[in-house]
Amino acid sequence: MSSIDTSSEGGGHKKGPGVKKAKKLSTRVDMTPMVDLGFLLITFFVFTATMTTPTTLDLNMPKDIKNPEEQTEAKETGVLSIMLGKGNQVYYYEGKLTVDATGNNFKQTTFKGIRQIIIDKKKDVTGRHVHDESCKKTQDKAKERGDPEWEKSCLDRDFVVIIKPDQDATYTNTVDILDEMTINQVRTYAMVKILPQEYELIQATERNNGIK
Amino acid sequence: MPSVKINKKSTDTDMTPFVDIAFLILSFFIMATKFKPPEPVPITTPGSVLSQKLPENNAVMITVDSSNRVYFSILSEKDKTKFDAVIQALNSSRSLGLSPAEMANFKQTFMVGVPFGGLKQLLAMDPKDQGNLKQPGIPVMDSANNELVWWIGAAKTAFAGEALNYLIKGDGQSKYPAFEAVVSALKRNDEFKYNLVTALDDVPSNSELDKVNRRLTK
Numbered sequence: 001m002s003s004i005d006t007s008s009e010g011g012g013h014k015k016g017p018g019v020k021k022a023k024k025l026s027t028r029v030d031m032t033p034m035v036d037l038g039f040l041l042i043t044f045f046v047f048t049a050t051m052t053t054p055t056t057l058d059l060n061m062p063k064d065i066k067n068p069e070e071q072t073e074a075k076e077t078g079v080l081s082i083m084l085g086k087g088n089q090v091y092y093y094e095g096k097l098t099v100d101a102t103g104n105n106f107k108q109t110t111f112k113g114i115r116q117i118i119i120d121k122k123k124d125v126t127g128r129h130v131h132d133e134s135c136k137k138t139q140d141k142a143k144e145r146g147d148p149e150w151e152k153s154c155l156d157r158d159f160v161v162i163i164k165p166d167q168d169a170t171y172t173n174t175v176d177i178l179d180e181m182t183i184n185q186v187r188t189y190a191m192v193k194i195l196p197q198e199y200e201l202i203q204a205t206e207r208n209n210g211i212k
Numbered sequence: 213m214p215s216v217k218i219n220k221k222s223t224d225t226d227m228t229p230f231v232d233i234a235f236l237i238l239s240f241f242i243m244a245t246k247f248k249p250p251e252p253v254p255i256t257t258p259g260s261v262l263s264q265k266l267p268e269n270n271a272v273m274i275t276v277d278s279s280n281r282v283y284f285s286i287l288s289e290k291d292k293t294k295f296d297a298v299i300q301a302l303n304s305s306r307s308l309g310l311s312p313a314e315m316a317n318f319k320q321t322f323m324v325g326v327p328f329g330g331l332k333q334l335l336a337m338d339p340k341d342q343g344n345l346k347q348p349g350i351p352v353m354d355s356a357n358n359e360l361v362w363w364i365g366a367a368k369t370a371f372a373g374e375a376l377n378y379l380i381k382g383d384g385q386s387k388y389p390a391f392e393a394v395v396s397a398l399k400r401n402d403e404f405k406y407n408l409v410t411a412l413d414d415v416p417s418n419s420e421l422d423k424v425n426r427r428l429t430k
């Protein structure tokens with residue numbers, strides 16, 4: 001109770017007939033204005049509060065190397081190329097792009113579907129891993145981090161994801177796919193300019209599917 | 213006729229617990245609130261699973277709004293002299309012809325989103341009125357005249373010898389080419405490490421990242 005009980009009813013002893021009862025003033029304070037002000041402040045702070053604290057996503061870009069001899073080479077069997085198009089659509093192919101009579105490995109999916117494709121490809125690449133001397137470094141690093149499964153840290157060495165957003169892809173798409181790399185623990189990935197051939201393929205697919 | 217006396221009950225309710233809670237909530241919000249700096253452009257950042265905190269000092273923030281306009285700002289609360297260094301370097305290298313008063317005004321300017329040609333007009337304005345000016349964005353799309361390169365270069369010189377973070381804050385709706393142009397401007401200054409500003413998303417359960425996080429916290 002906020003107010004102190006000042007009434008003497010029920011308690012205390014009876015006074016004599018000559019003793020006058022002193023008039024007791026109530027100690028109750030009217031709290032209404034204070035409460036009003038309190039709620040006013042609450043509403044103010046609720047409206048101004050920014051609950052989402054911004055976080056950051058690290059992005060390291062490679063230096064542009066013009067000399068083809070110095071460029072890093074990726075094993076064709078371990079490469080997954082992901083392209084981002086209009087309307088949150090994702091296109092991908094494994095290894096080298098082949099769209100001709102011998103076959104077509106250019107496929108379409110969504111941001112929901114791409115996760116499983118990355119997981120499957122990673123499993124496929126790690127399954128074909130052959131251990132050699134250069135693996136030791138990666139394993140030692142994992143040991144330093146305190147990863148109990150450091151022995152497995154080298155398995156995805158040959159797995160490379162190449163990300164190619166086209167000019168209709170939004171920034172959200174770009175961040176989402178980078179996020180997908182973190183979620184699926186893809187160690188090697190690169191953001192590259194889209195090739196004209198790939199862009200044409202995406203546009204043709206978009207026309208066929210009526211994506212705007 | 214003796215009237216029956218009805219015991220009048222007080223209509224007063226004890227509001228104390230209610231008020232207690234109200235003030236508890238109030239104090240929580242007061243402590244949790246951090247006032248947003250005034251932003252000339254509203255930016256909705258996309259979400260990401262990474263929970264790394266944003267650096268607030270020694271950083272350059274490059275903002276891309278939903279119509280692909282690029283803005284440049286410096287975050288340096290501790291050392292205000294950096295602002296002077298940047299604007300003076302640009303004034304001499306690009307011969308902008310700014311007056312000392314206009315250069316001093318740069319400290320108060322929250323974001324710059326004008327080509328060098330319009331910088332004098334922006335800095336001549338009272339900082340309070342700058343929000344009303346429709347800024348067209350720093351020209352970046354033309355690779356021969358990517359003005360962001362100069363801004364980054366000036367900031368890099370001003371912060372020489374100190375760690376400098378490059379924050380890229382893009383609106384989710386902005387298109388990739390604008391982001392690519394910003395990255396290429398940074399690359400031309402030999403900067404390859406950036407921080408993308410994002411909101412926090414939950415890690416999908418049972419994903420690889422989730423498993424690694426659990427392994428490492430064990």
